[in-house]
Amino acid sequence: MDAQLKKGLLDVCVLAVLRRGESYGYKIIADVAPYIEISESTLYPILKRLESSGAVTAHSREFNGRLRKYYAITEKGQQRILEFIEDVKEFERIYEFILQGGNL
Amino acid sequence: MTYRQWEKTFKKRLSRLPKEERERALGYYAELYGDKLDAGTSESEIVREFGDAKDAADKIIAEYSESTSVQGKTSVQRTAGDTAARAAAAVLLFLFVGLPLLAVIFCLAVAGAALFLSGFAVILAGVAYVVYFLVQLCMFGGAGYAAQIGIGLAAAGVGALLVPLFLYCTKWLFIACGKIFVLTGRVVRGKREAN
Numbered sequence: 001m002d003a004q005l006k007k008g009l010l011d012v013c014v015l016a017v018l019r020r021g022e023s024y025g026y027k028i029i030a031d032v033a034p035y036i037e038i039s040e041s042t043l044y045p046i047l048k049r050l051e052s053s054g055a056v057t058a059h060s061r062e063f064n065g066r067l068r069k070y071y072a073i074t075e076k077g078q079q080r081i082l083e084f085i086e087d088v089k090e091f092e093r094i095y096e097f098i099l100q101g102g103n104l
Numbered sequence: 105m106t107y108r109q110w111e112k113t114f115k116k117r118l119s120r121l122p123k124e125e126r127e128r129a130l131g132y133y134a135e136l137y138g139d140k141l142d143a144g145t146s147e148s149e150i151v152r153e154f155g156d157a158k159d160a161a162d163k164i165i166a167e168y169s170e171s172t173s174v175q176g177k178t179s180v181q182r183t184a185g186d187t188a189a190r191a192a193a194a195v196l197l198f199l200f201v202g203l204p205l206l207a208v209i210f211c212l213a214v215a216g217a218a219l220f221l222s223g224f225a226v227i228l229a230g231v232a233y234v235v236y237f238l239v240q241l242c243m244f245g246g247a248g249y250a251a252q253i254g255i256g257l258a259a260a261g262v263g264a265l266l267v268p269l270f271l272y273c274t275k276w277l278f279i280a281c282g283k284i285f286v287l288t289g290r291v292v293r294g295k296r297e298a299n
Contacts, residue, residue, distance in 0.1 A: 026139035
């Protein structure tokens with residue numbers, strides 16, 4: 001898969017996981033991994049990017065005597081998912097067009 | 105490899121990043137390590153999953169460079185106004201730190217060279233002393249002149265003994281000069297990278 005495309009997909013996958021409720025690094029990887037390849041080193045820049053763009057918020061909370069960072073989706077993040085769904089619909093039309101050899 | 109070893113390599117590789125950024129990345133991996141341990145994964149397996157510490161650090165550095173280059177244009181505009189202040193600070197730094205430092209290095213170098221030459225000067229003086237009183241002895245004779253020749257030879261001998269010592273001192277003076285240069289260079293480079 002194209003690296004840029006995968007990057008965009010991963011961003012939305014992480015946001016989709018956070019739609020269920022706030023989550024943390026380890027759990028996000030566990031939830032996303034069955035659908036798309038993701039590693040620890042891949043998730044770090046995604047979370048940082050989403051946080052700096054305002055798509056997610058983060059706060060640290062103590063767990064088992066250590067700090068754990070929890071992420072929650074924002075309104076902006078929800079909007080991003082909706083935009084992605086619209087993009088996919090457009091892709092589907094383009095896909096059909098390509099599949100039919102340019103004859104629709 | 106243990107997690108501590110992995111973390112040490114990772115941290116070292118991230119040293120070029122600002123402290124806040126470094127702490128954030130270290131915190132991220134420390135949290136994952138804790139969660140994986142709680143989930144029953146062994147330390148060696150976790151380290152294997154994390155992959156090469158240098159590669160993990162390089163990804164973070166690349167991402168950081170990418171994000172800062174995007175903000176680059178605005179930060180350039182923001183810092184453009186500081187150029188005059190920076191130039192003034194550089195001039196003051198050169199006048200009150202750079203020049204005295206150069207003077208110290210120059211003096212140390214001259215002292216080193218003088219020390220080195222002084223050993224040979226003592227030998228030459230001793231030999232000259234010997235020659236002078238040898239001539240006196242030939243011309244006028246006498247035990248006094250013979251004693252003076254002895255003193256001259258002793259002086260030349262002392263000079264010969266001093267040469268290696270002075271050479272050693274000179275060598276260390278030059279090494280000290282070089283270290284001052286290197287340290288100054290590191291300080292300047294460090295400030296540049298931090299900026």
